[in-house]
Amino acid sequence: MTGRSPLPRRVEVLAGLSVAIDLGLGQPAEHMLRSAVIACRLSDRLGLDRTQRDTTYYATLLMWIGCHADSQEYARWFGDDIAVRSDAYLVDWSGIPYFRFLLGNVARGEPIGYRVKTMATLFRDARGQIATLVHSHCMSAAALARHIGLGPDVERAIAFTYERYDGGGLPNGVSADDIPIEMRVAQLADMVEVHHRTYGVDGAVAMARSRRGGHFDPAVVDAFVTDPEGVLSVVGDDPWSSAMSLAPDSEISLDEPGLDALVMAIGDFGDLKCPFALGHSRRVAEIVDSAAGQLGMSPVEIDGVRRAGYLHDVGRIGVSSQIWSKPGDLTGAEWERVRMHPYLTDRVLMRIPGFDDVAAIARSHHEHLDGTGYPLGIGGAALGRGQRLVAAAVAFRSAGEPRPYRAELSDEEAVARIKRRVDRGALDGECVEAVLTAAGHKRVRIRRDDALTPRETEILGLVARGMSNREIAARLVLSEKTVRNHVERTYTKIGATNRVGASLYALRHGLAGPDAEGLSG
Structure with a gap:
């Protein structure tokens, strides 16, 4: 990195985010971009x-942003x-096709015994269970839209x-x-x-007509089928x-802080x-920002590694939570999918103008000097x-964070592990020393006025890391009812309605991750 590239426009970064969303939907890149262009044409026809x-x-470009935040719950x-x-x-998620779809996909890919048990639980109150999941999705989507700076209308x-x-949807009908x-x-x-894309123009028209007045507004369908x-x-x-040319704020540029x-x-x-890695990318970015300065890197290089630190794991979205959450x-085949996530990060970042250097760094975060990485x-x-x-x-x-298959390592264990990787030639010794120095600096403690008690703060951190009330109760040796009461009071105090809202609060206030520090007062 020898000089500064022009900064991308805001819409270009958000378009890159939409490509990440495509990955989590199992759709090819640019699905949401194409959808946004179609939506603009329909908007014009509707006046x-x-x-x-x-x-x-x-709203079209980022309508599914909440799905990936709730992937852990969805995968259950x-x-x-x-x-x-x-x-x-x-x-069409309505009537018999809807229930047939649920039946065929409950606990997909899991052993038959687990599938039967999950089916029995779900179908005791299928609509209620799905409504709870959808409500969580909608709250998550709204919170994330606010978090990335979209307006209240979106x-x-x-x-x-x-x-x-037709009123048959969720969560409120x-x-x-x-x-x-x-x-x-x-x-x-x-x-x-x-x-x-799947069935051609005739297939798209047939689908729209079949759901007219049910899933879709008849006026919107008519605007489409008149001249598809x-x-x-x-x-x-x-x-x-095409999507960039239609963006409402296509000329809005970003400054460095923005x-x-x-x-x-x-x-x-x-x-x-x-959720077990909540705050991971923020902390990686903080560490490399400090370590790069110690190594004498230029301001342009420091900006690049910091942004790569923030974005290196966005490709995780394209790998099923069924794999990420596996305890064994x-x-x-599962390992091959995990090994693909840096490549998926690259697919997202390479679409953003001026991010070539950031993408090159981010996609290499699991590569090793001895060639044994991925x-x-x-x-x-x-x-x-x-x-x-x-x-x-x-x-x-990563060593200091919990994983489904192990607890987080202590600082001493994490240091020992990373130094062993230096000894065997996997990691750069000079970079590791800079990282350890940077990681040893005390983090800035963020003052809060939420009136959370120490116990509520502790439970908030565990909720943000994806633990259920039962798991928290076992960890803290409390009753499940006591934990539930703590969670409800905590949510009320911080204005959250679900785990994702609590997680975003924890991130903003330095309460995410095993080493989180927050200062109340």
Whole structure:
């Protein structure tokens, strides 16, 4: 990195985020971008005003942002969360097809005994159980929209993602015009894109007509089927350029602090895929920022490694939570999927203009000097200092975090492990020493005025890391009822409604991760 590249525009970074969302939906890259272009054309046909059209654009682009934050919960019911989301596009979630779909996908990929047990639990109150999950999704989506700086109109619209025009949706059974028009357009655009790509124009039209008045607003369907080729042709052969040209704030650039704030928020979004790693990307970025200064790296290089630290794990979204949450050994196929996540990070970041250097560092965070890393197995001179530094920070930080298959290591154990990797030639010794020095600095303690008690603060941290009330009770030797009461009081004090809201609060106030420090007063 020899000089500063022009900073990307805000919409370009958010478009990159939409590609990450595509991965978690089991859809090809640029699905949400194509959907946003289709939604803009439908908005024009419906005569929506500029504000409505602008809201429709971002509501469509990021309507599924809440799914990946709740992947752990989703995987508890459906196993492979990505596969079931992909298949869900081909089913109208209503009536018999809906229940047939649920039956075929409960605990997908799990042993038969576990599947039967999960089916029995789910079907005692299928709608109630799914409504709880959907409500959590909607709250998560709204919280994340706020976290990355989208406006209140977009935040409001995406809370209706699962509602249906006929009132048969979730979580509140809202119907007709009570669903914001922006979401009614986004729903059709999202489905039309998949069916057009899968079955052609006739297939997309047939799907839209079959769900007219049920899932979809009849007026929106009519705007599409009157001239479907005209709606679909607007996407063109370059969905990225088409979507950028239609963006409501296409000329809004980012300054350096604004870019850092946005990439930090996207890193938080990626970490929510695996609650046990909440705060991981923030801490990696903090460590490499300090360590890079110790190594005498230039300001441009420091900016690059810090942003790579924030974004290195966004590719996790493209791997099922069924795998990330597995407490035992991975199969060969599962391990191959894990080894793909740095490549998926690269797919997301390479789409953002000016992020070539950031992508090159981020995709190498599991590469080793001796060539034993992944995904490419490169080493030696092929790894620059920024790549070596981020790899060292990720290795150290990961050791101090819990995983489903092990508890977090103590500081002494983490230091010993990373030094053994230096001894065998996997990590750069100079970068490791800089990381250990940076990691040893006391973090800035954030003053809070939420009036949380020490016990509530402790429980908040465990909730944010994805632990259930039962697991927290066992860990703290409390009754489940006591834990539930603590959680309810904590949520009230911090204004959260679910785990994701609590997690975002914990991140903002330095309460995420095993070494979190917060100062109340």
